[in-house]
Amino acid sequence: MKPEGYSRRQTELGGWAVTIETYKLGDVYHCTIANVDPGARFARGDGPTKDVAESAAIEKATRYLAQTRKFPV
Amino acid sequence: MPATMPNVLVTTEWVAEHATDAGVRIVEVDVDTTAFDQGHVPGAAGWNWTTELCDTLVRDIVPANKLESLLGKSGIDNHTSIVLYGDNNNWFACWAFWQLKIYGHDDVRIMDGGRKKWLAETRDLSTDKPAFPEKSYKTKAPDLSLRAFLPDAQQAMKSHGASLVDVRSPQEFTGEILAPPGLPETCQRGGHIPGAKSIPWGKNCNDDGTFKGYEDLKALYAAQGVTGEKPVIAYCRIGERSSLTWFALKYLLGFDNVRNYDGSWTEWGNLVGAPVEK
Numbered sequence: 001m002k003p004e005g006y007s008r009r010q011t012e013l014g015g016w017a018v019t020i021e022t023y024k025l026g027d028v029y030h031c032t033i034a035n036v037d038p039g040a041r042f043a044r045g046d047g048p049t050k051d052v053a054e055s056a057a058i059e060k061a062t063r064y065l066a067q068t069r070k071f072p073v
Numbered sequence: 074m075p076a077t078m079p080n081v082l083v084t085t086e087w088v089a090e091h092a093t094d095a096g097v098r099i100v101e102v103d104v105d106t107t108a109f110d111q112g113h114v115p116g117a118a119g120w121n122w123t124t125e126l127c128d129t130l131v132r133d134i135v136p137a138n139k140l141e142s143l144l145g146k147s148g149i150d151n152h153t154s155i156v157l158y159g160d161n162n163n164w165f166a167c168w169a170f171w172q173l174k175i176y177g178h179d180d181v182r183i184m185d186g187g188r189k190k191w192l193a194e195t196r197d198l199s200t201d202k203p204a205f206p207e208k209s210y211k212t213k214a215p216d217l218s219l220r221a222f223l224p225d226a227q228q229a230m231k232s233h234g235a236s237l238v239d240v241r242s243p244q245e246f247t248g249e250i251l252a253p254p255g256l257p258e259t260c261q262r263g264g265h266i267p268g269a270k271s272i273p274w275g276k277n278c279n280d281d282g283t284f285k286g287y288e289d290l291k292a293l294y295a296a297q298g299v300t301g302e303k304p305v306i307a308y309c310r311i312g313e314r315s316s317l318t319w320f321a322l323k324y325l326l327g328f329d330n331v332r333n334y335d336g337s338w339t340e341w342g343n344l345v346g347a348p349v350e351k
Contacts, residue, residue, distance in 0.1 A: 001112070001197065001198055001199065001200075002195055002196075002197060002198070003112060003192060003195050003198055004195075006192060006193065006195055008193070016254040016255070018254075018255075021192070023112075023192060023195075025111065025112045025198055025200065026200070030111040030112070032105065032108070032111075032160075033255075034161070035253050035254040035255055037242045037243075037244070037253075037254075037273075037275070038241060038242040038245070038253050038273065038274065038275065038314065039161055039162065039275055040104055040161055040164075040253045040255070040256060041103075041104050041105040041108070041160055041161060042105075042253070042254075042255035042256055043255065044105060044107065044108075044111075046111075061255060064255040064256070065254055065255045067257075068250060068252070068254045068255060068256075069250070069251065069258070070249055070250060071248060071249055071250070071251070071263055072249075073247045073248055073249045073351060
């Protein structure tokens with residue numbers, strides 16, 4: 001199968017730069033979110049539409065990012 | 074010593090043409106262990122780094138007998154050409170490469186650009202769970218010259234006999250954060266090993282996920298005094314990002330003496346009394 005509707009964009013969630021990557025394979029949209037630095041995938045979502053898949057991934061990503069603490073340097 | 078060893082990299086085009094050739098096995102290894110199920114290179118095996126590429130009882134690399142079983146089940150024997158790829162520009166593909174080299178597999182390669190490039194090129198994906206005819210595999214005695222342990226890192230810090238390369242993000246290096254954003258904290262202290270150079274892993278790669286060329290890599294490391302004239306120890310948090318840097322230094326730049334310190338910051342940053350620099 002060929003992935004359809006592949007998209008990759010950079011945005012900010014909770015003050016952190018992230019990359020959102022989405023594509024459709026068969027009947028399912030897959031979305032994964034990675035931090036830009038260092039570039040680790042840490043949240044994903046699947047769904048019947050792009051919006052559903054991305055919303056699920058963004059909800060998880062926002063929750064996980066809120067737990068990242070910053071320390072004075 | 075050759076300047077480069079490009080035969081360890083294959084292109085996405087090559088994989089598209091040869092993925093199901095006899096004697097070739099494509100294997101996906103991802104940070105996100107569910108990524109394989111979201112579509113993978115047709116005919117590829119999928120390995121889970123959290124269960125299959127480590128000792129799940131003791132913190133250690135995969136035991137020899139467990140690796141032999143995994144390779145056998147993946148239809149791989151000692152003569153198979155293994156081509157690894159994965160997400161995050163091949164972090165865990167390089168982790169698997171490093172372990173396969175420790176156990177002496179001759180022909181291991183990385184698909185340059187990894188899953189990112191394959192997807193961006195909208196190449197075919199499969200959701201099949203492939204089964205392979207089982208083969209017999211025998212590992213060689215582990216080559217521990219590729220691996221650094223805590224005493225090696227401590228000695229390098231004290232004697233400066235080896236260059237310590239911290240490949241984490243600048244925010245992790247300074248201790249501003251204890252883990253990559255969105256991931257659980259796994260250390261008690263932030264910062265870096267005193268004397269380490271900060272050369273984030275991503276600087277090895279182009280935007281499309283492929284590795285930079287020899288001259289760019291040489292300039293990147295030379296700018297930090299890492300020339301290959303003395304041994305290098307690379308580290309990160311758990312050793313997977315640093316395995317990518319280890320790969321670049323050893324196989325793309327041709328440095329003789331490079332070791333991956335897989336204990337990395339989850340060991341050093343939790344060690345009572347270990348000196349930390351910020």
